[in-house]
Amino acid sequence: MANKNQNERAAIDIGLSEDDRLKISQGLSGLLADSYTLYLMTHNFHWNVKGPMFNTLHVMFMQQYTEQWGALDLIAERIRALGHPAPGTYKEFVQLATIREVEGVPKALEMVRYLVDAQEAAARTARGLFPLVDAANDQPTADLLTQRLEVHEKTAWMLRSLLEE
Template identity: 75%
Template sequence: MATKKSKKSVIDIGIGVADREEIARGLSMLLADSYSLYLMTHNFHWNVKGPMFNTLHVMFMAQYTEQWNALDLIAERIRALDFPAPGTYREFQKLSSIKEVAGVPKAVEMIRLLVAAQEATARTARSVLPIADKANDQPTLDLLTQRLDVHEKTAWMLRSMLEE
């Protein structure tokens, strides 16, 4: 019995393969930063203690839940551009601009680390904007704009907790 070789479908969405590849590469870095941020936030949710415990525990849960849901949106956009989404710790570590936190920091240090990670993720998202704009890729521009809004707002809220 002969087996048919499957044909790879041709993507014709008005964005050339080179542009799609460049956008997917940028989105892969955003996915890696987003996953690293998710993991950091969830870790801090589990391990926070001190006078701000309840406030931070609840806040971190809202943040990591939002972040978890965003991961799918980013990965699915990469797939819609016809590229594989990274999905291993090794790939994320290689692509992420956010470094893993060793040990369990104090609550205030957790907030500082999360501000830096939120800002790093925003910078990564912002770096993909001109690439998507040049390719006239509105779905990616929309996704990036939404992610920037979340990361910048979350960084501001966290920074506000650090003021005297």
């Protein structure tokens, strides 16, 4: 009997149905994919930016990818807490992400434009999960989404400000 119990997955009873936990985990997997793609894009631009705004953008991009790196763990751990595996391969991220990779090395202000678009895409992905999360009464996920929205919207605004005359 002990062996049987060891091989069975422990039942999860946190007040959310299996169906809700699955759907929320799937949505969060899309957010994780967008977040990882955004992280990688920002880190890439940090490494490769050049021009008159080099120092400003290099430092700004580092702050942004560092914050984004921490968010990846929070999102993945929420998926795990809901009882599902978090995606963790480039193949999965490419399939799930709404943000597309940038080819080559754009000029500095093009990098900023790409990042504005990517930050806004991540915000849309997070915001799109609220109806499901609200209907399931999943406050921890709602809190995570609210925090991510605040960061993505503020970062998009700050980056967009660099594009204004």
